[in-house]
Each structure stands twice: as structure tokens, then as C-alpha cells.
Amino acid sequence: MQALNIIPVPNNEQGYGEAIWTRTLSNLKQLIKADQFKTWLDDAKFLTLSEDTLIISVKTNFVREWLINNYFLMIKQEIAKIDGKIKKFSVKVDQDIEKKCEVSQSYDKADIHHNVFSRLNPKFTFKNYVVGASNHLAYEISKDISSQNIPYSHNSIFYIHSHVGMGKTHLLQSIAEEMTRNSPSHKVGYLSAEKFMHNFVNAVKNNTLFELRNKINEIDTFLIDDIQFICGKESTQKEFTLTLNSIIEFGKTIVIASSLPAHMLDLADERTKSLLISSNTVHINSPDHQLRLEILEHYNANNTIKFNSQILNLIAEKITTNVRELEAALNNLTTYLSISGKEASVENICLYIHNYMKSSFKKITTENIIKSVAKFYRVSNADILSKKRTQKLVLAREIIAYLAKEITSDSLKLIGEKIGNRNHATVLYYLNKLQPLINNDSNLAGHINTIKSSISV
Numbered sequence: 001m002q003a004l005n006i007i008p009v010p011n012n013e014q015g016y017g018e019a020i021w022t023r024t025l026s027n028l029k030q031l032i033k034a035d036q037f038k039t040w041l042d043d044a045k046f047l048t049l050s051e052d053t054l055i056i057s058v059k060t061n062f063v064r065e066w067l068i069n070n071y072f073l074m075i076k077q078e079i080a081k082i083d084g085k086i087k088k089f090s091v092k093v094d095q096d097i098e099k100k101c102e103v104s105q106s107y108d109k110a111d112i113h114h115n116v117f118s119r120l121n122p123k124f125t126f127k128n129y130v131v132g133a134s135n136h137l138a139y140e141i142s143k144d145i146s147s148q149n150i151p152y153s154h155n156s157i158f159y160i161h162s163h164v165g166m167g168k169t170h171l172l173q174s175i176a177e178e179m180t181r182n183s184p185s186h187k188v189g190y191l192s193a194e195k196f197m198h199n200f201v202n203a204v205k206n207n208t209l210f211e212l213r214n215k216i217n218e219i220d221t222f223l224i225d226d227i228q229f230i231c232g233k234e235s236t237q238k239e240f241t242l243t244l245n246s247i248i249e250f251g252k253t254i255v256i257a258s259s260l261p262a263h264m265l266d267l268a269d270e271r272t273k274s275l276l277i278s279s280n281t282v283h284i285n286s287p288d289h290q291l292r293l294e295i296l297e298h299y300n301a302n303n304t305i306k307f308n309s310q311i312l313n314l315i316a317e318k319i320t321t322n323v324r325e326l327e328a329a330l331n332n333l334t335t336y337l338s339i340s341g342k343e344a345s346v347e348n349i350c351l352y353i354h355n356y357m358k359s360s361f362k363k364i365t366t367e368n369i370i371k372s373v374a375k376f377y378r379v380s381n382a383d384i385l386s387k388k389r390t391q392k393l394v395l396a397r398e399i400i401a402y403l404a405k406e407i408t409s410d411s412l413k414l415i416g417e418k419i420g421n422r423n424h425a426t427v428l429y430y431l432n433k434l435q436p437l438i439n440n441d442s443n444l445a446g447h448i449n450t451i452k453s454s455i456s457v
Contacts, residue, residue: 017049020086021056024078031074035425039205040066045094053088054079060207064091116199116215117189118225124173130298132291135167138282142171145221145255146178148186153280156248158255159262162284164409165324168257172223175255179221189219193229194412194428200239201425217246220253227258229405229412229424231266241272248275259409266411287323292316295326305334311349318353332449364455366404366418372455373400376447385420397422399448401430402438407452 025044029037040063047055058064067075068091076089126146131139138160144150145158160168176190191199203212216222222243230236247254258265261283262276287295293316300307307315307330319329333344333352342348374381377396384396397419404415412424419427438445 014049017054018046020049020054020079020082021046023082024075027078027081028071028075031078032071033423035423040071044091047092049086052086053090054086055090055092057092057094059094061093064093067091116191116195116212118192118195120173120176120190124170125177126174128298129167129170129174130291130295132287132294134285134287134291138162138167138171138284141280141282142175142255143178145253146175146182148179148183150253155279156251156253157244157275157279158253159258159276159279159281160255160284161258161261161281163286163322164259164407165322166284166286167323168259168284169225172225172255172257175221176223186221187219188221188223189216190223191225193224193226194431196224196240197230197236197425197428198432200236213242213246216243217250219247222247222252222254223257224254225257227256228260228265228409231411231413234268237268237272241269244272244275266413286320289316292319292326295323296330299327299330303330303334305337305344307333307344307349310346311344314346314349314353364407366400366408366410366415368455369400369403369407369451370419372451373403376451376454387420398430398434399451401427402434403448403452403455405431407455 025041028041032041043063044056044058044067047057049055058067072089072091079086079089126139126143129139141150141158142160160171162168173190176188179186179188199212200209203209227240230240244254256276256279262273262279262281265273265276267273267276293312296307296312296316300312315326315329315333319325333349336342336352337344337348370381370384373396374384377392379393379396383393384400386393400419401415404410404418405412408415410418412427416422416424416427438448
């Protein structure tokens, strides 16, 4: 509209240029998502207006390159709408600010990203991994990787995929644990996809992306979990592609785990997708009855209530979904019997299975989770999907995101879309916020277990 082109005209060219840039930023706020605007344009300052060229300054060269590669045409068009005489647009780096950043990084380089990699679960070792026909190949390859003896590989990329809860994370962390213990000089790093994204976003904001990349490039064996959650976020995908290419270039090893086969990943870069498709790929199948029984026997050995073989057989027969559900079933049964004071009899176990484990027979979706969470908190589905931000609704969305990530194979992008068209960064924020609360609040953890047991299709 012409009204947008009308701006106050100051007495001098400098003031006029500042007014144009202020109006441009105001218009761009309507076109760019708030989090992206804050990251890339919030600190962009008007520098000068010279003849037909408007010049702005940014803090770092990285931000300059990002603006040019991603928003240059949009910014130029918005400036032209306001004053058609301005034909050119330029971005420069504020040298004074850049020097200050370099000085401040003497601290950053020593301390920033000291926690780049995800912590390992001490339970996830090869010793605690129960092997059967469905996971034998993945186990043997993981052992070979950990011993750095891989004579059969045709490249340095290994891709392990299976449905949710089949032991992929266990294998990746076992590789890291064994390498760390047996080869201290060999640098190994384990990262969840969420941690990878969190690192990237923080590095961009703090101007420490160079240090982050160096930290990862120092690694000899790089392990990244749940790669499907990177899908749908173009900037993070680009960073993953750079990481992947760097590792390949230096002849290092990368092990990737995913709930999807490589050809089903929603990756914008076809070369990256092709690399993953052509990698050393292994699939973990669903455990058969014998393996499920052996897994239960393994957990039962350290359980506070010892179940007999008849009961373990019964659980192995009824819980067929995945390994995670088997462990959860044994833990929940133990809690149920301890609280109720009932005996570990076949009759009581059958009753528990009938009342609390119906969800194990059905495929649960994010929509099912939304329905159960809404019912538990006595809110409507519409409220959860709305823009309302009451404490109860925010908590409900956090729990939905947490359970959807745990139970379904939906990506963070897809989970966000299903809970009201929220972006993947919002879902990641929910997950990072909720996990510490669960660890420190037994009531909240109990509520989540209750919701999980009640989920139905």
C-alpha cells in the first residue's frame, strides 16, 4: 500500500536513511518469524545512505553472510517499496564490535561449549545389551566400531535404524563408553539431535560457531542419535551437512541412529541424503518372543521383586511393541505390586495387563496423546492447539511433545505442526524445559506415567 511508503523526512540525509531503515525493520517484522528476526536482524544498525545505496552494519561476518544468503532480496524489496530511488543495499561488519567479540572470546574458547556432547547413561553398555536374532548384526558392527576394527566397511558412515525403543541409543552410547574406557586417546563424542540443534542455535547467538565446529572436528568418532529430528529445519540441516562433509574429508567415523530409513528422511540437501542412503546401513528388527524373554530375565535379575518364569513368559507374550516397553512393563508391575501389596501371581499380573497395558497392542499417534493429555488436564483439544499461554496449557503442550518424542516416530517439525502449527524450535524448548522438571518432581513424573497408561486410539 502507498501509505507504507510515507515516512517522516528529516532535515539531513543521515536522518532520512535511519528513518527508512526503521520502517524497513518494522515491515520485515511482519514477514519474518519472531525468533528468526531476533537472531538475525535485531542488532542490525543503519550505517549510511549514499546516493542510491543504503548500508547497514551487523556485529559479525557470520551474521552478514547469513543475511545476504537468506534475506538480502527480501530486505532490498522492502527498502524499494519505501523509496524507489534506493537501488542498492549493502551489509558491512562493525569492526569495533567484531574486535570486542574477539577479545571476549579468550574466555569463550576456554569455557564455551564445555558441555557440547550429551551425557552418557551408565546403564547403556555392551554388557547390559541383550543380543538376539533381530539385533545381532547391529550389535556386532557396533562392537567392531568401538574396537576400531572395521575391515568390511565401504565408507566411514554407519547408519542404524529401527522403530522407536529398539536399542539404538543403547548401542551408540555403548560405543562411546567402550571407546572412552579402552582408548582414552581416541576422541569420541555422542550427541542427540536435540543437543546438536541446541548447540547450533546457541553458537549462532553467541558468535561461537567457529569454536563449536572446531570442537566437533577434533572428534575421531562422532555419534549422533535420532537424526530424524533434524529434518524440517533448513539451517540446522546445513550445519549437519557441513559436519558430515568435514568428518568424511578427514577420514573419521560417524555413526548415525534414526527411527527412519535414510531414504525417508526429509532432507533438503540431496547430496547428504545420498551419502546416508549409500552408508553402511543396518536395521534392527522387532524382538521375537525368545529375545523379549531374555531381556525380561536380564532386567528381572536386578529387580526388587523377582518374577517367576511363567510370569516373565506371560509379559513377553503380551508386550510385543519394543524393548523400552518391556522394561517399562516390568518397572510398572513392580511399582503396582509394591503399592497395592498384592502377590506376584499370574492372576494379579493378568489383571494388571488387562487394565494398564492396553496401549501396548495399538499404534499410538501424537493425536492420541493430545486427546489423553487434554482429558487428564480437563482442557479441550482446541485450547491446546490455540495460542493461549496459560500455565496449564503450556504444561500440557510440553507433556504432549515429550510423550510424542518418546512413543511416536514423528519429527520435531511434525510434532509442532500437530500441536497448533508450532515450529520445531518451540518443541525443542518444551523438551529441554520439561526434562529437568520430571527429574526433580515425582508428582509430575507420576502424572506423565498415568497419562501414558491411559493413551488409547
